[in-house]
Amino acid sequence: MIVIGLMSGTSADGVDAAIVDIRGTGHRVAIKLLGHYGRSYPPQLQQKILHVAERGTVAEVCHLNTLLGEVFAKTVLAAMTRYGVRSQQVKLIGSHGQTIHHLPQPKAERGVGTITSTLQIGNPAVIAERTGITTVSDFRSRDMAAGGEGAPLVPYTHFLVFQNTKAMRWVVNLGGIANVTALPRSERLASVQAFDTGPCNMLLDALVTAETDGRNTIDRGGHLAQRGKVHSGLLRWLLAHPYLQRQPPKSTGRELFGETYVQKVLAQSRRRHLSLNDLLATSCQFIAQTIRDAQQWAKHVQGDVVCGGGGVRNARLWAELENIFDPIPVRTMEDCGSSSQAFEAQAFAVLAYQTVHGMCANVPRATGARHPVILGSVTPGIHGFVKQ
Numbered sequence: 001m002i003v004i005g006l007m008s009g010t011s012a013d014g015v016d017a018a019i020v021d022i023r024g025t026g027h028r029v030a031i032k033l034l035g036h037y038g039r040s041y042p043p044q045l046q047q048k049i050l051h052v053a054e055r056g057t058v059a060e061v062c063h064l065n066t067l068l069g070e071v072f073a074k075t076v077l078a079a080m081t082r083y084g085v086r087s088q089q090v091k092l093i094g095s096h097g098q099t100i101h102h103l104p105q106p107k108a109e110r111g112v113g114t115i116t117s118t119l120q121i122g123n124p125a126v127i128a129e130r131t132g133i134t135t136v137s138d139f140r141s142r143d144m145a146a147g148g149e150g151a152p153l154v155p156y157t158h159f160l161v162f163q164n165t166k167a168m169r170w171v172v173n174l175g176g177i178a179n180v181t182a183l184p185r186s187e188r189l190a191s192v193q194a195f196d197t198g199p200c201n202m203l204l205d206a207l208v209t210a211e212t213d214g215r216n217t218i219d220r221g222g223h224l225a226q227r228g229k230v231h232s233g234l235l236r237w238l239l240a241h242p243y244l245q246r247q248p249p250k251s252t253g254r255e256l257f258g259e260t261y262v263q264k265v266l267a268q269s270r271r272r273h274l275s276l277n278d279l280l281a282t283s284c285q286f287i288a289q290t291i292r293d294a295q296q297w298a299k300h301v302q303g304d305v306v307c308g309g310g311g312v313r314n315a316r317l318w319a320e321l322e323n324i325f326d327p328i329p330v331r332t333m334e335d336c337g338s339s340s341q342a343f344e345a346q347a348f349a350v351l352a353y354q355t356v357h358g359m360c361a362n363v364p365r366a367t368g369a370r371h372p373v374i375l376g377s378v379t380p381g382i383h384g385f386v387k388q
Contacts, residue, residue: 001091001386002034004079004133005349006072006108008098008122009175010253011202012308013217014040015072017079018345019090022353027075031160031350036342039071044065053100053254061100061121069099069126076131077161091386093135094352094376096344097122102140102253104149118150124379132382136352139375143362148369151251155181155194156354156361157347161338167303171346172321174311176202177252178291181366182298193298194366195248198241198290199257201310203283204317206262207291211276215296219280225316237268238286248297249368256270278315281316302330308333308340356386 008015019035041049045067051058072095080087088118097120124137140150158171158181169171171181178200180288182193201218206225209217219225243256295301305325311317312332322330333340354361360372378385 001353002085002089003092003094003349003353004033004076004090005345005352006075006093007348008096008343009344010099011205012041012046012053012098012176013205014038015075016188016342016345017075018342018349019083019085020346020349021078022350023187025357026141026359027160029324029345029350029353030159031157033339033342033346034085035079035083036339036345037075037082038341039075039078041071045071049098054259056100064339066123066126067213068121069123070130072122073127073130075125076133090354091095091125091132092356093131093133093348094348094350094355095122095124095127095135095137096120096139096348097137099253102151102251104144104151104251110143116144116149118144124377127184128379128381134356134381134386135379136355136376137379138377139348139351141331142375143367143369146369146371148362148364149249149251150367151304152179152181152194152196152366153375154344154347155192155363155366156189157350158178158194159183159192159363160238162306162336162349168301169303170301170305172291172305172307174200174307174309174314174317175344176200177257178287180291180294180298182301184299190362190365192363192365193248194363195297196251197294197296198244198252198287199261199385201289203257203262203265203287204280204314206259207265207279207283208276210262210266211279215338219314222280222284222314222316222318224277225280225284225314228277228279230275230282230285231272231278234268234272234274234279234282235286235289238265238282239289244290244293249366268317271300284314285320287311287317288324289336292324294375301325301329304329304331304338306331306333308338308343310341312340346382
């Protein structure tokens with residue numbers, strides 16, 4: 001069937017839609033990307049999302065949930081128009097939603113005992129109503145109900161697309177948060193290791209936004225970072241964060257590396273009288289080192305490192321990764337016949353496909369769940385539930 005996957009990441013800079021042809025059953029499905037369409041959020045919407053994620057009221061969350069549902073639906077319709085796909089051809093939408101809060105560890109200090117929780121918004125009822133297409137959403141909650149962290153979930157599709165029986169391969173997502181998937185030569189899904197390594201683009205973007213008073217929100221191409229020098233003292237401070245020493249399974253987000261964290265980084269930078277260029281250069285090396293240091297928790301890479309996500313366009317970050325993994329080759333997903341920008345959206349198309357086929361698609365070794373589960377909740381489209 002043709003499925004459209006939707007992904008809006010931690011950076012909250014926009015939503016990606018991937019139109020995907022998926023065939024087969026079980027864990028040996030054939031996946032073909034037919035098209036990718038990206039919609040950037042207007043600055044006001046991005047700021048609203050970031051505000052709600054840090055300190056939003058119930059009313060603001062309620063309003064944004066429906067507003068993003070409308071944005072996601074328009075993105076689906078625009079993607080179909082771009083690629084000449086009719087709504088009758090699309091059987092399913094898989095919408096990750098916009099993460100507003102993610103609490104994968106018990107937070108006794110918050111007064112909620114051993115409860116873990118997560119919240120992705122973007123009303124699926126609005127998506128299904130506007131498009132007429134059955135929509136699968138809320139993928140993370142079932143894994144958390146089974147004792148997992150609800151993340152990372154994309155490693156399932158990493159396994160389907162990039163598994164290499166000749167050598168241990170790593171797949172790295174350079175998104176708002178960086179995460180690594182270690183794909184062993186074994187063809188068993190249960191042997192896959194994956195976890196979030198720490199902040200990535202969300203840190204770089206936040207530093208640029210703060211230091212330019214909002215005039216710029218990204219270091220496009222990593223050009224500013226390329227002109228900077230790494231400060232060893234700040235690098236040591238960054239690497240001392242407790243999350244980096246936590247044993248997997250582990251996942252993270254703005255709750256640990258959001259506004260409060262960024263303000264601490266800025267304070268450390270100002271104490272050392274660093275320029276923005278030096279701050280970004282140091283942060284790029286920090287990100288690369290947290291990814292490399294993930295080898296203490298996962299099987300060491302032997303074949304190559306395959307990278308996707310927005311960070312592949314940051315020349316300074318890419319140079320740091322090539323340097324720190326040398327002589328292991330670092331490649332883009334494009335080098336391996338896939339798409340860096342579309343992959344996560346594509347992954348949620350695959351997860352939605354497996355949901356309606358009754359297939360478990362979490363990786364318990366990655367999330368910490370007690371057992372495999374069928375992910376997501378299904379909102380029927382105009383023709384009811386998907387019929388196989």
